Amino acid sequence: xxxxxxxxxxxxxxxxxxxxxxxxxxxxxxxxxxxxxxxxxxxxxxxxxxxxxxxxxxxxxxxxxxxxxxxxxxxxxxxxxxxxxxxxxxxxxxxxxxxxxxxxxxxxxxxxxxxxxxxxxxxxxxxxxxxxxxxxxxxxxxxxxxxxxxxxxxxxxxxxxxxxxxxxxxxxxxxxxxxxxxxxxxxxxxxxxxxxxxxxxxxxxxxxxxxxxxxxxxxxxxxxxxxxxxxxxxxxxxxxxxxxxxxxxxxxxxxxxxxxxxxxxxxxxxxxxxxxxxxxxxxxxxxxxxxxxxxxxxxxxxxxx
Amino acid sequence: xxxxxxxxxxxxxxxxxxxxxxxxxxxxxxxxxxxxxxxxxxxxxxxxxxxxxxxxxxxxxxxxxxxxxxxxxxxxxxxxxxxxxxxxxxxxxxxxxxxxxxxxxxxxxxxxxxxxxxxxxxxxxxxxxxxxxxxxxxxxxxxxxxxxxxxxxxxxxxxxxxxxxxxxxxxxxxxxxxxxxxxxxxxxxxxxxxxxxxxxxxxxxxxxxxxxxxxxxxxxxxxxxxxxxxxxxxxxxxxxxxxxxxxxxxxxxxxxxxxxxxxxxxxxx
Numbered sequence: 001x002x003x004x005x006x007x008x009x010x011x012x013x014x015x016x017x018x019x020x021x022x023x024x025x026x027x028x029x030x031x032x033x034x035x036x037x038x039x040x041x042x043x044x045x046x047x048x049x050x051x052x053x054x055x056x057x058x059x060x061x062x063x064x065x066x067x068x069x070x071x072x073x074x075x076x077x078x079x080x081x082x083x084x085x086x087x088x089x090x091x092x093x094x095x096x097x098x099x100x101x102x103x104x105x106x107x108x109x110x111x112x113x114x115x116x117x118x119x120x121x122x123x124x125x126x127x128x129x130x131x132x133x134x135x136x137x138x139x140x141x142x143x144x145x146x147x148x149x150x151x152x153x154x155x156x157x158x159x160x161x162x163x164x165x166x167x168x169x170x171x172x173x174x175x176x177x178x179x180x181x182x183x184x185x186x187x188x189x190x191x192x193x194x195x196x197x198x199x200x201x202x203x204x205x206x207x208x209x210x211x212x213x214x215x216x217x218x219x220x221x222x223x224x225x226x227x228x229x230x231x232x233x234x235x236x237x238x239x240x241x242x243x244x245x246x247x248x249x250x251x252x253x254x255x256x257x258x259x260x261x262x263x264x265x266x267x268x269x270x271x272x273x274x275x276x277x278x279x280x281x282x283x284x285x286x287x288x289x290x291x292x293x294x295x296x297x298x299x300x301x302x303x304x305x
Numbered sequence: 306x307x308x309x310x311x312x313x314x315x316x317x318x319x320x321x322x323x324x325x326x327x328x329x330x331x332x333x334x335x336x337x338x339x340x341x342x343x344x345x346x347x348x349x350x351x352x353x354x355x356x357x358x359x360x361x362x363x364x365x366x367x368x369x370x371x372x373x374x375x376x377x378x379x380x381x382x383x384x385x386x387x388x389x390x391x392x393x394x395x396x397x398x399x400x401x402x403x404x405x406x407x408x409x410x411x412x413x414x415x416x417x418x419x420x421x422x423x424x425x426x427x428x429x430x431x432x433x434x435x436x437x438x439x440x441x442x443x444x445x446x447x448x449x450x451x452x453x454x455x456x457x458x459x460x461x462x463x464x465x466x467x468x469x470x471x472x473x474x475x476x477x478x479x480x481x482x483x484x485x486x487x488x489x490x491x492x493x494x495x496x497x498x499x500x501x502x503x504x505x506x507x508x509x510x511x512x513x514x515x516x517x518x519x520x521x522x523x524x525x526x527x528x529x530x531x532x533x534x535x536x537x538x539x540x541x542x543x544x545x546x547x548x549x550x551x552x553x554x555x556x557x558x559x560x561x562x563x564x565x566x567x568x569x570x571x572x573x574x
Contacts, residue, residue, distance in 0.1 A: 053391055055547070078393045089388025091315075091380065093322040098315050106308035106393045128322070144392075 003067030006183035012061030023207040036198035044207040082145035082153040092130030107148035135166030191293040233281040316406035334364030356428035358509030359482040369448035377456030437513035450537035476502035532566035
């Protein structure tokens with residue numbers, strides 16, 4: 001019987017001596033979504049993942065992965081999940097093909113080499129792991145994580161250190177997996193990646209859950225102020241920026257004035273009227289809502305204080 | 306089961322692909338044999354009597370003590386063991402496969418050394434081949450299990466090197482490989498019994514070369530090596546860990562139990 005959620009954590013805590021790594025953490029991940037796990041370094045993301053993956057035993061609380069208790073049935077769990085760890089995780093002299101056979105057989109499956117083609121690794125099938133590029137290593141790690149057809153896949157910073165092209169490729173592969181009905185739990189430091197890929201995210205700070213929800217909802221729940229950046233042809237904003245209604249000047253730099261506005265519509269209207277009045281010409285105008293990154297900094301800063 | 310077969314198949318290939326493993330498993334012991342064979346019989350003509358077991362033992366020690374611990378430490382520190390764990394690779398496989406793989410590599414090297422000793426330098430061949438193979442298997446298993454145990458208890462590659470060298474260097478000098486045990490001073494001879502190499506050479510000399518039957522007088526080295534293998538295996542399972550966190554000192558001290566059969570043999574003799 002399929003479990004109600006792909007992943008459930010209830011009051012999970014884990015300490016190393018006097019250091020509390022995870023403190024009463026609770027969240028659920030429904031089936032078929034990409035769920036982002038975000039947090040600053042040392043926030044407890046890796047410990048949380050390790051408890052979920054059955055690599056560590058939580059001191060308290062309950063974890064269910066596809067209905068399986070990782071502590072009680074680790075072997076059952078490892079056949080049901082796919083894991084890409086932060087480290088490379090393969091011996092340097094093992095070829096991509098051997099790695100696939102190695103892991104598939106330990107999962108009790110016949111290796112399906114076609115998956116190497118799906119991840120663009122056919123030509124590298126007989127190359128040793130140590131001779132692959134960083135991007136190819138990550139693609140292989142992802143291929144190995146899903147080779148035994150798990151329902152849920154855990155990816156720990158899969159795109160860290162990759163160039164833009166490799167990152168885009170890996171993003172496309174993750175979305176493909178999601179389309180195939182897999183649940184993905186993605187631990188990342190990359191806010192743009194989380195915003196682009198994740199259906200829901202949880203921000204962990206100091207071992208506790210800072211916030212959980214969709215990226216847009218989390219962003220919207222934060223600071224309501226909108227940033228307005230403006231530059232004009234005849235120097236209205238060059239040295240002394242004029243005052244705007246319901247807006248505060250943040251910075252004056254390189255011919256741009258940056259305002260923070262509680263009512264962007266009113267501020268922008270006033271701004272355009274001012275330019276008209278001064279017979280100046282608009283060169284650039286940007287109206288930006290706070291990003292997930294700014295919201296992340298707000299949450300982590302507030303919680304750590 | 307197919308996971309184990311796939312694992313062993315890779316392990317055997319890695320022993321040849323990896324340059325440092327290839328060096329220590331094959332090139333170094335065979336090269337050392339070719340070199341020492343050219344002058345050692347001139348210095349000590351009796352060396353030809355112990356050339357075959359001596360060179361085999363040298364190869365086994367190089368292949369096991371100088372490779373197994375570092376592969377294991379590297380895999381643990383590089384997160385490879387964790388990756389294996391979440392993919393269902395059992396600890397049993399990580400302990401037993403390197404041992405089986407190394408015995409196979411050493412069997413090949415030993416066959417080459419045995420044939421080449423006789424053909425190139427006139428080294429004395431065993432008189433009882435069955436006993437020769439048996440003693441080889443015991444020796445290879447003893448050192449391979451010891452290699453895995455060192456890999457498990459060592460906190461770092463540097464620490465592993467120190468432990469491995471602490472066994473390797475005195476074994477080469479005092480284990481009877483180069484100089485027959487009988488030529489050692491009494492104190493050193495008794496002390497050399499703490500080394501697995503000494504017992505391996507005693508077993509090779511009496512059972513395989515001199516053709517003596519297994520008896521109360523000749524069985525001690527066999528018993529010591531067998532007990533050592535059993536204790537090493539138990540300690541490997543007891544102390545094995547997936548993470549690179551150091552093993553607590555108290556638990557590491559348990560590894561000293563591996564010396565018990567050899568210490569007891571000194572008392573028994």
